[in-house]
Amino acid sequence: MTPKISFKNVRKTFDIAGKTAFTALEGLNLDIEDGEFITVVGPSGCGKSTAMNIAAGLTMPTSGQVLVDNAPVKGPGPERGVIFQQYALFPWLTVRENVEFGLQIAGKPKDERRRIADHFIELVGLSDFANSLPKTLSGGMKQRCAIARAYAVNPKILLMDEPFGALDALTRVQLQDQLLAMWSKERRTVMFITHDVDEAVYLASRVVVMAARPGRLHKIVNVDLPYPRTEDMRLSAEFSELRNEVWRSVYHPAAAA
């Protein structure tokens, strides 16, 4: 089967003051299957965001390429929704208007926009706040709105860069469950960056561990826990073993190689 996303020997260097100074990513090869949920962890500066930005079409690789459905990524596209840690909502628009925004750009008629937006607003549990402005929402609610907005335009791929990084622990766990519930219903391919090893294991069917200097793929840990994931699973011996394996690989890559 053709992978949904395929990193082919992707290398990215950054020029500093006119000199090629820094290799952010070296020889990244990675296939992500259609409908798969993968998480990416690794120490700060190992190139996680760089890899995602290349897949999003926001940055071009120095060499190599990313294929989506076998076609090279040449820029951003509607089939790839991107969610960052900063919610990036339009402050002057209500929750519903934020969620409808991309649909309006796509030329969807008003009735359809409303129907689709309300569906996703309900899925993320924000129905009572559809007419609220972002400034009146908590961080978790803003991120729920950003997720609804990304889902509304029906991207086949979601690229999420530490989307829950700024949230408190409880909200974070709730949003993980909500995201997984949406993922099981709407099956998109998800690439999700996180610093949180528990989160990485809880969400993914595979955890991609990266290493730094130069940024590269270090190891892939398969998470053979069934979906739906439950809070009880977090306490299980299997979960704890997987978490320890990922933790060791991230923080002691040489020892765990």
Ligand SMILES: Nc1ncnc2c1ncn2[C@@H]1O[C@H](COP(=O)(O)OP(=O)(O)OP(=O)(O)O)[C@@H](O)[C@H]1O
């Ligand atoms: N535009 C840029 N110019 C110069 N260097 C850059 C640029 N963007 C990223 N880098 C460097 O490339 C390396 C990888 O950065 P990247 O943001 O991809 O890492 P990361 O793994 O996502 O880090 P973090 O976990 O801290 O967010 C870093 O050392 C960073 O300083």
